[in-house]
Structure formats: C-alpha cells, structure tokens
Amino acid sequence: MWNYLEDASNYQGHADKILIPQTEAELVGILAEAQAGGIAVTIAGGGSGLTGGRVPEGGWCVSLEKFNKIEIHDGFAVCGAGAILGDLHAAAKRSGQFYPPDPTETMAAIGGTISCNACGSRSFMYGATRRWIRRLRFALMDGRVLDVRRGDKIDFEVIPVHRPASTKHSAGYPLAAGMEWIDLISGSEGTLAVVIEAELELQPVPKEMLNGIVFFSSDADSLRAVEAWRSIPGLRMLEWADEPSLGLIREKYTDLPKAAVACVIVEQLVEDESAVDDWVERLEEQNAMADESWFGSSEADRERFRAFRHALPERVIQLVRQLGFSKLGSDFSVPVEKNREMLDFYRDQIAKRFPAPFAIFGHIGDAHVHVNLFPSSEETGVEGKKLMDDFARKSVELGGTIAAEHGLGKRKRHFLPFLYSEAEIEAMKAVKRHLDPKWLLGRGNLFPMSPEHPGA
C-alpha cells in the first residue's frame, strides 16, 4: 500500500538497496552480509506504521512480504511475518474463529503488528498483540534463528524498568527480571530481531454480539456515558469521537445525524435479545440521541460500523497527505481515572495555542484517544509539535505512557526520556548492544543515533 521509503505518517526516507528475500536462508544471508559490512538494516512490514519505524535512513530495506503463509488450525494460526492482517482475519473467519488484536488497518503485516505490539479498538477486552503470540520465530544479527514458545525466558540478565499505570503501553523494551523472549521481541519495533513467523492464538467467533454507534447532541453527555459504560459486562469496544472528527466524515456518511456533536462506539458480547432493552435504558439515562443512534447485531452491521470507525483515521491520513505535513497524532494513554483530566488538558491547550483544525477520537475505554492536529502553516506546525511534547509530559505526569500502541519509531523517539530515567534507557541500550552490537537493526528507532556512535 505504501512504498518502502515512507509509512502512513508520511515520513520519508532513503535506502541504498531494497531486498525482498524469498526464503529464511536468504534472509539470514542478507543479515550476515549486513553484519559483516556494518550495513544498517530496516525491516519493512505493511507500511501502515505511524512513527517512521519502517522507513530506512540509508542502508538496506528488507521486506518480508514473501513470508506470507497463513495456516489456520483449531485454536491457532501459523503466519509468516509478511502475512497481511486482513487475510488472517478472513481466513480465521472461514474457520469460525477470529484473531482478537485488531489495529483496524487491515493492510498491516503480522510482523509489523508484532513488532509494534499493536492494539486497536477491541483491545479494550483483548489487550495487545503480545498476549496472543504462542510461538515466535525470529532472526538475530549474530546469525542465530530462535524459535521460542510462550514461557521461554531470555538467556541473559536485564535491569528491570518501571511500567506506567495505563492499561495500554508500548514504548521501549518492557524489561523485567526473568522475562520471556516473546515479551522482549514483541514491541521492539524492529530493533532487536527480524520476526519470521508466529503462532497466534485464535478464539471461537462469539455467538451473539451487539454493535452500536450512539450519537449525542452534547459533548459532556457523551463523556459521562463513557464513564458510566466502561464497566458494562461483555463490552469489547468502547470508542469515542468528538465533533470535529464527525465533521471529517460527514461527506462520506450523509446519514450521520445533523445534531450529533459526539459519538460513542460500542461492541458487546451478549447472551440474548434482552441486551437491546438494556441499551434502550442506557441511552435514555445518558441523554443520548436514542432515535438516531445506530444498532445492529449482524455480521453486515458489524462490518458497516467497523468501516465507520476506520473512516476516521483513514480520513486523517488523507488530509495529512493533502496538507503536506507529517502526521501530528498522539498515542498517549493514561490511567482510566485520569481520562477526563487528560482530555481537558488536550482541549484547553489546543484552544490556547493551536489556531488550526484538530480532531480527537479513539480508544477512550482505555483512556487512550488520538489527538490529531492539522497545521495550516509552518508556525502552527511548529506549535503542534510543541503541543505534542507537552501532551507527552502531561501523560507521564498522570501516570500514563508516551506510546500506547504505535511505538515511538523515529518520529517520537525523543519522548523516551520523558518516561524513563537515564538508567532505564541505559538498561534498554544494554539489551540492544547485547543482541545487535553494531547497532544495525532498525537503526534510528527508539534511540537517536549518530554515524560515529549509533547507540549514543
């Protein structure tokens, strides 16, 4: 979908060679040659990343697109790193199963989602990608190919780092005493290993589900509803979009109620039809636009609502390309009890400092909304970047993270010291040096680098 020298955030790079190995032996050969020649290697997945992680800044770009095997078994799938997420979803569905992590962008490759530890809207119930990996096969820069299962511990010592109190977090290496290989490699953003293949857990497709897009004519009511609905049993999605977000897709969705200034998107596992009556009550209690809200329980409804939700980030990316700026989007998540405080901070700062369009939507169930800023000039572009830095600091101050699901890549690596102490970053660099002493893999991701001393 995106070419090898950019990603969905519009971050641009360059490479001396683009290599597309057909086999594992060929991949290992490429890594050995790079190791011998001191050549940086950046791994390309589907290109839907939002942090510049897959964008090379010199050296070789290696795409795993030929590693596209998908085997479906009872309870699990075996996928090559280049298998496309949408193909996995479709194949799992044909077997009456589903793969829980759903970072909505179906063109992502499995290797990319593992390397970012991607989440998405259903992560409200199912958590991040890491949790669904049962076995992982990956290549290291020292020539080894490891095939590890859940439970297999790393074979070297690490210094533990702290974890923020948000429910979602994917920034830096989650170092812990006695940690497992899968937890280290997943989320490492292509800096420690090249993911080759994974065995991923599948779940049976739930029998009954109810989906809804609930519209509100009051922003405050929509946010009160979020807090009231967070603990509803069986809820596997709790998403939210503000008025500017709805404005982005009104042209596409002409049936979107005119008076709506916010919406809450829900998906719930249900036992029977009585669940509908519960929602009728809830909508009334929360002063929602009951008659104009959309509910459905069929596969087609689910797909329609999924497309509606996905239209938001898609439109943002389209707009960013039109404007010609790099994407200015946040990925911060705070402890759920701090959700309102963080949102108020975003809005207050935008009102004071950013005289250009913006839109806020996303995974509010995990206190993880994406703030999207659309600069209209160089000045607003500069201010937008400063705002993002201040949002990152505020997230940390509230006990949250600097990246919940997209990682840091190159565009957001300067956030790392906002969350971690120097000693913690040094502990991560020690792991990097241990597995990739010449600092060749995913160079520039997570840690800034200079040609003389890449890991400095």
Ligand SMILES: Cc1cc2nc3c(=O)[nH]c(=O)nc-3n(C[C@H](O)[C@H](O)[C@H](O)COP(=O)(O)OP(=O)(O)OC[C@H]3O[C@@H](n4cnc5c(N)ncnc54)[C@H](O)[C@@H]3O)c2cc1C
């Ligand atoms: C419209 C849209 C909506 C999105 N919504 C969500 C969302 O809701 N939740 C979410 O989590 N993300 C979301 N994303 C972001 C994106 O889909 C994820 O980050 C995805 O995990 C990236 O996968 P990819 O294959 O496209 O990776 P790429 O962009 O190709 O690469 C991402 C990183 O992974 C590394 N990598 C890729 N393959 C390998 C490999 N085999 N071995 C080692 N490293 C590798 C790359 O070097 C890079 O650092 C969205 C993106 C778009 C465009």
